[in-house]
Amino acid sequence: xxxxxxxxxxxxxxxxxxxxxxxxxxxxxxxxxxxxxxxxxxxxxxxxxxxxxxxxxxxxxxxxxxxxxxxxxxxxxxxxxxxxxxxxxxxxxxxxxxxxxxxxxxxxxxxxxxxxxxxxxxxxxxxxxxxxxxxxxxxxxxxxxxxxxxxxxxxxxxxxxxxxxxxxxxxxxxxxx
DNA sequence: GCTGAGATTCTT
DNA sequence: AGAATCTCAGCA
Numbered sequence: 697x698x699x700x701x702x703x704x705x706x707x708x709x710x711x712x713x714x715x716x717x718x719x720x721x722x723x724x725x726x727x728x729x730x731x732x733x734x735x736x737x738x739x740x741x742x743x744x745x746x747x748x749x750x751x752x753x754x755x756x757x758x759x760x761x762x763x764x765x766x767x768x769x770x771x772x773x774x775x776x777x778x779x780x781x782x783x784x785x786x787x788x789x790x791x792x793x794x795x796x797x798x799x800x801x802x803x804x805x806x807x808x809x810x811x812x813x814x815x816x817x818x819x820x821x822x823x824x825x826x827x828x829x830x831x832x833x834x835x836x837x838x839x840x841x842x843x844x845x846x847x848x849x850x851x852x853x854x855x856x857x858x859x860x861x862x863x864x865x866x867x868x869x870x871x872x873x
Numbered sequence: 874g875c876t877g878a879g880a881t882t883c884t885t
Numbered sequence: 886a887g888a889a890t891c892t893c894a895g896c897a
Contacts, residue, residue: 754893755893
């Protein structure tokens with residue numbers, strides 16, 4: 697079973713502790729930025745009042761694409777990166793909200809900050825994160841045990857009566873308590 | 874084309 | 886607590 701082809705809540709939890717890699721090809725000579733994913737949120741289909749799948753248009757269409765599709769969403773002058781989950785035709789996605797830099801030093805404790813640090817913009821929209829030469833997810837140490845904290849989602853006007861934000865307990869790089 | 878809301882961030 | 890600032894959907 698493909699990792700992203702599952703319920704977004706499961707994917708959001710399982711992404712915690714994994715490594716996101718951003719590789720710069722061309723003149724940057726293969727330089728790689730690596731960071732641990734420490735905070736995520738799950739978004740569902742049109743029944744989710746906070747989901748962009750509620751509205752028709754490109755964002756909804758992208759959420760209907762195959763699992764692993766990158767969805768870039770612009771809000772308040774920031775780019776946010778999401779990864780589409782579940783099978784084609786089902787609108788859902790996971791938002792990456794915060795990462796812990798491993799080999800660089802730039803603030804990444806917020807969805808708009810991490811895209812800025814990793815130089816992720818709309819050009820990644822609709823690419824797939826599987827088999828991508830510029831961005832991908834790697835597994836981390838299996839023995840590294842992680843405690844997950846749940847909370848309600850941040851910044852949404854209307855949330856579901858369910859905790860859909862997940863972050864690594866005691867991690868210093870989450871966007872907020 | 875214009876309008877208004879928004880999964881944000883920074884400053885006071 | 887409020888401003889700054891851009892993208893997108895909806896409507897004309």
